[in-house]
Every structure is written in structure tokens, then in C-alpha cells.
Amino acid sequence: MENAFEHNHFMQEIGYEPKGENGITGQRFFQKGGDNRTHHVHIFQVGSNEIERHLAFRDYLREHPKAVQETTKQLSTPYDYANGYISLTRLQLAHFYDRFS
Template sequence: MRKVVVTDHNEKWPLMFAEEAAKLRGIFGSEITSIHHIGSTSVKGLKAKPIIDMMPLVKNIESVDSFNDAMKKIGYEAKGENGIPGRRYFQKGGDTRTHHVHIFESGNHEGERHIAFRDYLRAHSDTAEKYGNLKESLAKRFPNDVEAYIKGKEQLVLEIERQAITWYQA
């Protein structure tokens, strides 16, 4: 069973991202146009589940499926689109996940949405603090219910996302 754990920001998260990004570059090579550290672990000072979210952008999303075996060899489970059309999603670590990889084709609006959300939280520490405190509270309230944790933060995430996209596009 997956436990919901939210911790204070860990200064090692950017290094963990960089190490894993190097592995992904080794697998995907020139198919990758860029790799972004996204999610809460990418925002300095933000409380987060200790899972590194990564977003490689690729030239052709259809080509990603041919790398599933190579990803499996470094510990990832391929989950296909996993609910978001145009994405390829991979998880590492089973019930004690360490990394999520969200792959989009360059130019996909979902990629821009993730970057806008991250950059907005980086630029607005008050919003990041509010978001981190909510996540910490929900993790304490629902330590064994990932779905309730996700549902509990959904409204604030949508609110931040709307603000972030407007801010990012300006």
C-alpha cells in the first residue's frame, strides 16, 4: 500500500533530478529536446512528497514506446498515457516511488502547463507555502489514502494553475 508522506524540501532533490536526467539522456539520446525538473520537488522550500517528477520533451511522442524495455532496465514501469492524451508516463520505485517521468512532445500544451505551474510557485513563495501547508495537512489526514490526498488538493491546484498560466503567458 502506498503511504502519503510529505516532507520539508530536501536540498538533494535537484541532484537526484540531474542524475536521473543523465540516465534518460543516455536512453533517449537525440530524441529528447529538453528535460525539466517539475512538481513540488523542483521548487526550493516547498514541502513535497519525496518523488522526483521529470518532464522530458521529445521530438516525436510515438517514438517513446520503443524505449519501454530500456526504461524497464533502469527500474521504470511504463504506464502509457495514464490518463493524459499525448503523454507517456513512467514510474520508478513501486509503492515507495522515487521518480515519475512525464514525457510530452515538444510544443504540447501540457508541457507548458507544468512549466508555468512550477515557475509560478518559484516566483510566488506565499502561494508555494500555502500549497505546501495544504499538502502536509492532507498527508497527515489521509496517510493511507492517495486518492483522498489528491482530491483534497485539487481545488487549490486548479486555482494556482489558472493564475500560473495567465502569469506565464504575460
């Protein structure tokens, strides 16, 4: 996984900002668009349990558009976007995993 850090410059060349683990041990996270994020990329070690968890959450959100609307509504309230987004996402993921694991 350390190799991901060695290649940060490739992601930076195409407009992504390296964010390190960004709160998830073993992940490498990249974001594009600053505070008005347009894209993000998660990189995990092959075989990481986090891959299945993230894909399951993505699939759940695709199948439950009301959950996306509620998330968007919660994120539109004024607060520190970066910390608030991370906290909200962690709470949602915890709730999702408790329900569906």
C-alpha cells in the same frame, strides 16, 4: 509520440514503470518506486502546451512551499493513493491554471 512506447524497455532497465498517458492525453509517464514513488518522468511531444503548463506548476510549487506542505498533508490521508494522487493533482492543476492563465 508512439516512439516513446517503443522505448519503454530502456526506462524499465533503469527501474521506471511505464504508466502510458496516465490521465493526460499525449503524455507518456514513467514512475519509479511503486507505491513509494521516488521519481517520475513526463514525456511530451515537442511543442506540446502541456510542457509549459507542467513547468509553470513546478515553478509555482518551488516558489510557494506552503502549497507543497498542503499537498503533502492532503496526500497523507488514507485513500487509494494512485487514484487519489491523480485526482488531487488534477484539481490543483485546474485551480492553478484558472488563477494564472
